[in-house]
Amino acid sequence: MxxxxxxxxxxxxxxxxxxxxxxxxxxxxxxxxxxxxxxxxxxxxxxxxxxxxxxxxxxxxxxxxxxxxxxxxxxxxxxxxxxxxxxxxxxxxxxxxxxxxxxxxxxxxxxxHGEYREGLRASDFNDPKIKEQTHLPQIDAFSALAIQAGRKEVILAVTDDGFDLDHEDLKNIWHVNKKEIPNNGIDDDNNGYVDDVVGWNFAGKNNNPDYGNGHGGHGTHIAGIIAGMPNNGKGIIGVAPGIKVMPLKFYGGGQWTSAIVYETYAYAVANGARIINTSYNVNAMSRDPIYVNAVKLAHDNGVLVFNSAGNSGEKDPERSRLDTYFLVASVAASANEISRDKKSGFSNYGWQIDIAAPGGNIMATAPNDQYVDMSGTSMASPMAAAMAGLIWSQFPNMDARQVTHILTTSVDDIYKKNARYVHGLGFGRINAHKMVDQVADPLQLFIPELQKTRNPVVKSSNNSFTIRFRGSPGAAPRPIGIISVDHQKGSKVRRRMRIQQNINLGTNQISYKYDALPAGQYAIVVPQDSFLDPFGNHMDGDYDGRPGGNLVIPFTVE
Structure with a gap:
């Protein structure tokens, strides 16, 4: 094997x-x-x-x-x-x-031009058995489903290569546009798309996002991971089986365009999607201003976009340049305690990866009422996206930033098994039960370059630090001067730090710059009210697991 x-x-x-x-x-x-x-x-x-x-x-x-x-x-x-x-x-x-x-x-x-789907490694077809879905107990899905299985009002748009709309385990999961009268040849809801009852095919320019011509296996599998029908005596179950999937076919194989992607995202936003999942290689697209604006359109309308981190096993892939979406890394899905939660060998990693989910040997749906194991960050991304759907189902009045905070703090720590990849697999591995039970930790800040050793030393030529978040800041930090670098021996040497970027929904770190310091002993001081979480709580600066406490990190300049 x-x-x-x-x-x-x-x-x-x-x-x-x-x-x-x-x-x-x-x-x-x-x-x-x-x-x-x-x-x-x-x-x-x-x-x-x-x-x-x-x-x-x-x-x-x-x-x-x-x-x-x-x-x-x-x-x-x-x-x-x-x-x-x-x-x-x-x-x-x-x-x-x-x-x-x-x-x-x-x-x-x-x-x-080329192949942009990710995670296309499939094993032989298997008999549908829930015990083969080893990712379900791993993310504590059964405990979560006892509390919240998802609500039909929450729509997750899947942008992919087609879908088996009539699959025995999927036929009831699709979002239906009730404003449209089927097959009457009229754009009843006046949204620009005739008879868009169940999604749309942007690649084929028609209202049929079904599978065919060698495509649709990828999208069908991802739809099953999200919302495969439970308790029907067939196949598998999804991690959020109560939410609705909007099937949007935007890839026909071999060729893809900026216009197709933009139109697909715009349709999802305009037609009620709260979440978009794209399990595709967007490295090249991350430099395309049209694609960047498509993601920004979703972001600015409070729609959460999830994308696979990539399957090249590389650090900081090109797609990391954007912080208006969430990149999802893959960890091993296994019943074996030793291998479970280790980074998948194929998974990309790096500072801008936001979260991890099981992505290896995931059992889900395949065309023609079949079931198959597939591996890739393509499988991890929809699992994380579905978690956002569960959170919104349980807490329907939350805004996108609040959902983001719960998503990124209600996780399991996997870094004991991934010491080589600390901070490279996001905030942790998703835990469905914690997310619907609102076991959200307070916002915490870390400065890895100063906290990896007991007595950190920096060069006098250094004039910047990177602050990494655990959780989502509720708003931009206070005005310049709240975060400072202070001399520890009573000197009046103080440097105000200037934020270098906006804080978006997918921002997990920010850079600060300050004027160069002479040799001496200093401390970065971040008052507890410099950052609030989306619920208005102070950050946890002293790491006691509760809101409040200033963050003070001593260091030496040579």
């Missing part, structure tokens, strides 16, 4: 090496400012015969074709197709953004 695993992993790595990104030669994605509607005296945009001419006026360029990707209030994002004679699209998009007061941003559409 070891030889088989190595061979399959090699094949997956080889496939990923063929991935490449192409800049479209004639397509630009543009976000228009709200003034667009006011200036042209239009109350709405629709896909009609006049839209290309209208947007030609708005952009100052001849638009051959156009498609509205999203419309929020008076803010419109559209995919515009230009004649190639208009010039090179990168320079054209730059000039449009710089010179047109109606345009907030403009970027070329990107085409992603």
């Amino acid at each position: 070891k030889w088989i695993s190595i061979l399959v992993l090699f094949m997956a790595t080889t496939a990923l090496a063929k991935n490449h990104v192409e800049i479209s030669k004639d397509e630009i994605i543009v976000k228009f400012k709200p003034q667009l509607m006011n200036q042209f005296s239009m109350s709405a945009l629709s896909m009609d015969e006049n839209i290309s001419g209208f947007l030609s006026l708005a952009t100052g360029q001849p638009v051959n074709d156009a498609k509205v990707l999203s419309k929020t209030g008076n803010s419109v994002v559209a995919l515009l197709k230009f004649d190639q004679s208009a010039g090179e699209v990168e320079s054209l998009s730059t000039s449009m953004q710089a010179q047109n007061p109606l345009i907030e941003w403009a970027h070329p559409n990107r085409i992603y």
Whole structure:
């Protein structure tokens, strides 16, 4: 079996090496400012015969074709197709953004060639037995399900390669758009999508996100991990079987575009999803401004986005650059106490990984009423996303930041088994029971570079520290000066520290800078009220497990 695993992993790595990104030669994605509607005296945009001419006026360029990707209030994002004679699209998009007061941003559409699904290592089909779902007792799922199995009002959008909508263990889990009358050929709810009763196929541009043509195994498996039907005498159970899954097919194999991903995320946000799971390789996309804006759209609307950390076994993968989503690492799912919770060999890790979940040999659904083991961070990510669904089901009035705090503090410590990866697997491994029982620890702060030794020493040339959170800050820190570096011998030497970044839902660390210090003994002082958790409690600065207490860390400058 070891030889088989190595061979399959090699094949997956080889496939990923063929991935490449192409800049479209004639397509630009543009976000228009709200003034667009006011200036042209239009109350709405629709896909009609006049839209290309209208947007030609708005952009100052001849638009051959156009498609509205999203419309929020008076803010419109559209995919515009230009004649190639208009010039090179990168320079054209730059000039449009710089010179047109109606345009907030403009970027070329990107085409992603290759294989981007993660976790495609499958074993032979198995008989459906709940005891084969070793991840369930590992995350204390049975205790959680006795309290909360999930509510249908909580919608988790899965963006993937297709779904077996009629699978015996999945047929009742899908979110149904009750505002749409099935198969009448009319956009009844006027959301721009005709007959979108059960999800949408953005890759095929139709209302059928079902599986087929060699695709759908990945999405079907992930849907089963989340919400496989319980107590039906068949197959497996999901970790949050009461929530609803919105099936969004955005990948058809071999080619992917910025526009497809943006439209998929915009649809999920506009149509009620509270959570989005994307178990795909987004390393290249993390540099794509269209993808970044898609994730930002979800983030700014309080929608939590989860993504697989990746299966290359590398530290700090490219996708770590974003902190507007949650990256999920994989640990071993096993009934064996020795191997359980050890980092999966394939899993990426690093400072910006947010949380860990079982991802090795996960038994779940496969097309045609089958069941299969699959391994990868692709399997870990939906498990963590489903935890957010359970939390929102149990505490429906919480906001996204409060859910994030419970998610990231109600975890099990796995670092005794992963000493090489301390802080590299996020806050810990998910624990479903703790999350629905609201066993949330107070917000804590750590400065790893000063706390890894008893008597830390830094160079006088050093002028920054990284503060790592355990939990989610409820708001930005107090004004500059609250966090300070003080001389310990009564000297008036004091340095105010300046925050270097925003605190987003997925932020797990921030950097502070201060003016260089002369040699001597100092302490970083963080008063207890510098950071509050989302429930208004002071941070736990003295690490006693209760809110309150200043954080004081002595160090020496040489």
